[in-house]
Amino acid sequence: MSDRTPRSRRRPWARAGTRTRRRIAGFLALGVALLAIGGLYAVFQPTPETATAQDNTLVREGQSLYDNSCITCHGSNLQGVVGRGPSLIGVGESSVYFQVSTGRMPLKAQGAQAARKKVEYDEQQIDALGAYIQANGGGPTLPAGPETALVGSDLGRGGELFRLNCAQCHNFTGRGGALSSGKFAPVLDAASPDQIYAAMQVGPGNMPTFADSQLSPQEKEDIIGYIKSVSTATGPVNPGGNGLGGFGPVPEGIVAFFVGLAALIGISLWIGSRQ
Structure with missing residues (x-):
């Protein structure tokens, strides 16, 4: 008769030992993974900005x-x-x-x-x-650099964007205009590039804000370039003749109306005298 313990009796103890080893191995693997993640974070995390x-x-x-x-x-x-x-x-x-x-x-x-x-x-x-x-x-900050860097070079695009987004209040060439409840859109001649850029960022008064998703920084700069190109402070060029104050088609339409009306009256009088 053998005094060795049958395999059927030793099997539960063997299984318990296997489970224990698996748990220990799992904890070790988890610890290694956490250490690896911490090391990667320490390597790739951005350097914090400390105030000087x-x-x-x-x-x-x-x-x-x-x-x-x-x-x-x-x-x-x-x-x-x-x-x-x-x-x-x-x-x-x-x-x-x-x-x-x-x-x-x-x-x-x-x-x-x-x-x-x-x-x-x-x-x-x-x-x-x-x-x-x-x-x-907190809040928006001005771009770093000289003011001249904010004056864009694409004046055609700047003028188009200005007419789409700004001319309703500031008129076609930044002459300003009256708004409701005693408010007004100011004349833009005295505004510096930094001041115009800041106004587009924060929207003072009745002015809306223009996030970079609406007008990119380059588009803002092109608008500033257009404003400065038509500003009376820098002497705008008027290839068509008299600038009529730079108010756009409104005074031009008034002039055309009165000139046309005078011409019609003159033609009517001439026709009447001929008869």
Whole structure:
């Protein structure tokens, strides 16, 4: 008689040992996979942008300016004050640049629309205010580089896009015009390329915003190029004769109407005298 344990009795213990080994192998494989994923993430993750000391100084300067001149209307946390000023969360440095560099802000008195006036801050202070608003509220930023880089060269396309998107309010050559409720579209002669680009980004007043999905940066630059080409500040060329103020077909139609009416009256009188 053999004293060896039958295979049928040893089989459950063998199966338990196999399951244990499989579990250990599975945990080891999972650990290796997690380590591999962590290593890949560490290799390919973007380098975080850390604020420089200069940036922090600019933000602190902007906060000081904000606390002295803007906090009464726009609130301590940029959330705005009812009846005084809107929230600045999400407007970005582009809105700050447009409003402050054109003298529209700080606002002297409440009205239907803030008009362009003498600028109260220098470029350094405007940059500081924009840095503070950007750091605490986020939003669109102006493209880096000189203003001349924003003036596109395709004036034909710029003129077409301007007529499709802007001429309804600013007229065909940026002469501006009246809107409802005491508001108006300003004349664009005094606006710099940066100011026009910022206005398209943030849509001040009744103006709509134009995201890059609607007008690409290059298309915005072409529009700016067209505006500058017809601006009276740079002396537009009028190959057809008198520019009639640059208001497009409206004054031309009026002139044609009165000239035609005078011609018809003259012809009628001549025919009557002949009879």
